[in-house]
Amino acid sequence: MSxxxxxxxxxxxxxxxxxxxxxxxxxxxxxxxxxxxxTVKGMTADAVRATxxxxxLGNTYHLMLxxxxxxxxxxxxxxxxxDWPGPILTDSGGFQVMSLSKLRKMDKDGVTFQSxxxxxxxxxxxxxSIDIQHKLDATITMVLDECTPFPxxxxxARDSMELSSRWAARSKAAxxxxxxxxxxxxVQGSVYPDLRKASADALLDxxxxxxxxxxxxxxxxxxxxxxVLDVTAPLLPADRPRYLMGVGTPDDLLGAVARxxxxxxxxxxxxxxxxxxxxxxxxxxxxxxxxFADDDRPLxxxxxxxxxxxxxxxxxxxxxxxxxxxGPMLLTWHNLxxxxxxxxxxxxxxxxxxxxxxxxGVRAAWAAGESG
Ligand SMILES: [Zn+2]
Numbered sequence: 001m002s003x004x005x006x007x008x009x010x011x012x013x014x015x016x017x018x019x020x021x022x023x024x025x026x027x028x029x030x031x032x033x034x035x036x037x038x039t040v041k042g043m044t045a046d047a048v049r050a051t052x053x054x055x056x057l058g059n060t061y062h063l064m065l066x067x068x069x070x071x072x073x074x075x076x077x078x079x080x081x082x083d084w085p086g087p088i089l090t091d092s093g094g095f096q097v098m099s100l101s102k103l104r105k106m107d108k109d110g111v112t113f114q115s116x117x118x119x120x121x122x123x124x125x126x127x128x129s130i131d132i133q134h135k136l137d138a139t140i141t142m143v144l145d146e147c148t149p150f151p152x153x154x155x156x157a158r159d160s161m162e163l164s165s166r167w168a169a170r171s172k173a174a175x176x177x178x179x180x181x182x183x184x185x186x187v188q189g190s191v192y193p194d195l196r197k198a199s200a201d202a203l204l205d206x207x208x209x210x211x212x213x214x215x216x217x218x219x220x221x222x223x224x225x226x227x228v229l230d231v232t233a234p235l236l237p238a239d240r241p242r243y244l245m246g247v248g249t250p251d252d253l254l255g256a257v258a259r260x261x262x263x264x265x266x267x268x269x270x271x272x273x274x275x276x277x278x279x280x281x282x283x284x285x286x287x288x289x290x291x292f293a294d295d296d297r298p299l300x301x302x303x304x305x306x307x308x309x310x311x312x313x314x315x316x317x318x319x320x321x322x323x324x325x326x327g328p329m330l331l332t333w334h335n336l337x338x339x340x341x342x343x344x345x346x347x348x349x350x351x352x353x354x355x356x357x358x359x360x361g362v363r364a365a366w367a368a369g370e371s372g
Contacts, residue, residue, distance in 0.1 A: 003140065003182030003209045005241045005262075009351045013233065013260040016350040019055075019210075019241050022180025023079065023087040023139050026054045028241060028262040029346050031253065031339045032089060034270060037062040038072070038082055041270055042329040043336070045083040051305070051333065052340035054086060055139075057265045060093035060132055061100065064122070065115045069132040077137030089265070090138035091245075092129045092171075095147045106146070108163070126170035130183075134176060142212065143171035145186045150218040157190035158198075164188045164214075165202040172206050182209030184243060190215055191224055193231040200235035211236045212243040213261070217252075226255055233260035250279055250342055251366075254359045257346050269339050273332030276320045280338060281362070282369025285313075287331065292317035305337035306330065 005028075007017040019026040033040045033048060035056045040048050048056065058078055063069060075081050078088055094111065097104055101113035110125030129144040145164035148157050168185050175183045185203035189195030203211060213232050216225045229244070236242050243263035244256050253264055269279060276287040280300035285292075287299075295313040303309075307316060307330035319327030342362070349358035 001179060002177055003180055005210070005239060007238060011350045011353050011355040012258065014257050014346070014350045014355045015238075015242075015260055015262055016347045017241070017262060019087075019262075020180070021055075021087045021139050021182070022178065023085060024054065026087055027344075027347055029253075029257045029343050029350075030055060030263050031269075031343050032057045032263065032265040033336050033339075034059070034265055034267050035082065035084075035088075036267075037066065038078060040332075040336075041274065042325070042332045043270075047333055048084070048336070049086075051336040052344065053336065056084060056086070056088055058088055058090045058136060058138070059096060060090050060129060060136070061096035063090075063136060064093060064124075064132050065117055065120075069135040073135035073137075077135075079137055087139040088137070089140035089243075090133045090136055090142065092142045092144040093124050093132070094129070094144050095246075097124055098147065108166075110144070126167045127174040130171050130174040139181055140210065141171075141175060141181070141183045143168045143183065143185055143208075145188060145214060147218065148188050148190045148215045150190065150215070150220050152190045154192055154195070157188075157192055157195050161188040161190075161195050161199045165199060168203055168208075169206050172208070184208055184210040184212050184241075186212040186214040186245070187232055187235070188215045189232075191220060191228055196228065196232045197235060200232065204237070208240070210241040210243060210263075212245050214245050216244065217246045217248055217266075222252060222255065225252070226259065229256060229259040229261065236260075250339065251363070253339070253342065254346070254362065257343075257350075258355065258359060264343075269335035270332050273330075273335040274328040276327065276331065277335075278316075278331055278338075279335050280369070281365050283366045287313065287316045287327070288320050289317075299334060300338070303334060303337060303341070305334045307334040 104113035126144040133141040148160040185208040189199045241262045244261045278285045281302040292313045298308045349355045
């Protein structure tokens with residue numbers, strides 16, 4: 001049987017469920033740390049597990065270029081290579097081809113591009129993307145699509161969405177079903193409700209184990225993102241997980257959970273951690289700020305991670321000022337822990353019918369905090 005999803009409860013549009021996979025269960029709502037090149041930067045697999053993460057993400061574009069999908073396959077797949085026996089979701093590679101590679105050329109069958117690493121030429125088609133993700137041993141495979149740029153005219157958005165729909169059908173035909181594995185479709189259509197509906201209809205006709213909402217967090221702003229979620233989430237079946245790709249800040253996550261999203265991934269907590277920015281129950285802190293130099297309080301008294309339970313703000317400040325690698329490691333750990341705790345709180349309060357109160361309380365604490 002393919003990957004499946006059980007919905008345990010709803011509170012308004014917010015949902016709490018469990019995704020059942022070949023590599024274990026995933027309680028939702030869930031945040032997936034990004035393990036770009038076969039590693040969540042600065043974190044051992046044990047450390048990632050200790051933050052409470054149940055599923056992580058790998059990037060097809062990076063892994064196909066280095067070390068190469070065939071090599072990962074020969075080494076036993078991504079789970080074994082990374083010492084991450086839990087579920088792994090891989091993206092299709094399409095988004096990063098468009099954002100990172102040189103001299104890319106799209107055609108109706110795929111995209112040809114030059115590696116940003118060594119200039120070597122590669123080609124990604126729906127079939128090749130699915131094959132690579134199979135070789136990586138992805139628990140959740142994503143269809144190859146085109147992330148419609150923002151802004152796009154209605155005609156541009158329709159052409160792009162229809163291309164993605166054709167590629168979704170080809171991705172499904174190429175996907176080899178395995179017990180507890182799944183393939184997700186991706187709803188496109190930019191900010192146009194009729195195109196989002198047409199995209200969702202086309203994907204539902206093909207049939208997927210889960211549905212992603214793509215083409216957001218590309219510059220449209222939070223308010224417009226929420227408007228698109230308000231019209232798109234209700235189009236998706238209740239018994240399949242919904243995944244908002246590439247989002248976002250803690251505030252974005254609360255807003256999207258309230259609109260019926262179950263799964264998230266984003267580089268924000270890991271990237272911010274490497275640059276001294278901490279997301280906390282009291283708002284966002286920049287640990288490079290001189291006001292922390294003598295501050296012997298924990299970073300976030302409400303957090304049980306090693307950065308908060310064993311060290312003072314002054315020490316974290318010192319590590320960043322001295323350029324010590326432990327600084328980025330500890331703040332990455334903290335930020336991931338914070339995101340996991342935020343989603344665990346969302347899940348518990350959805351099940352208790354208290355999610356709105358929870359979101360109001362969390363946001364009030366951010367506003368009242370001494371962030372900076
Ligand atoms: Zn912490």
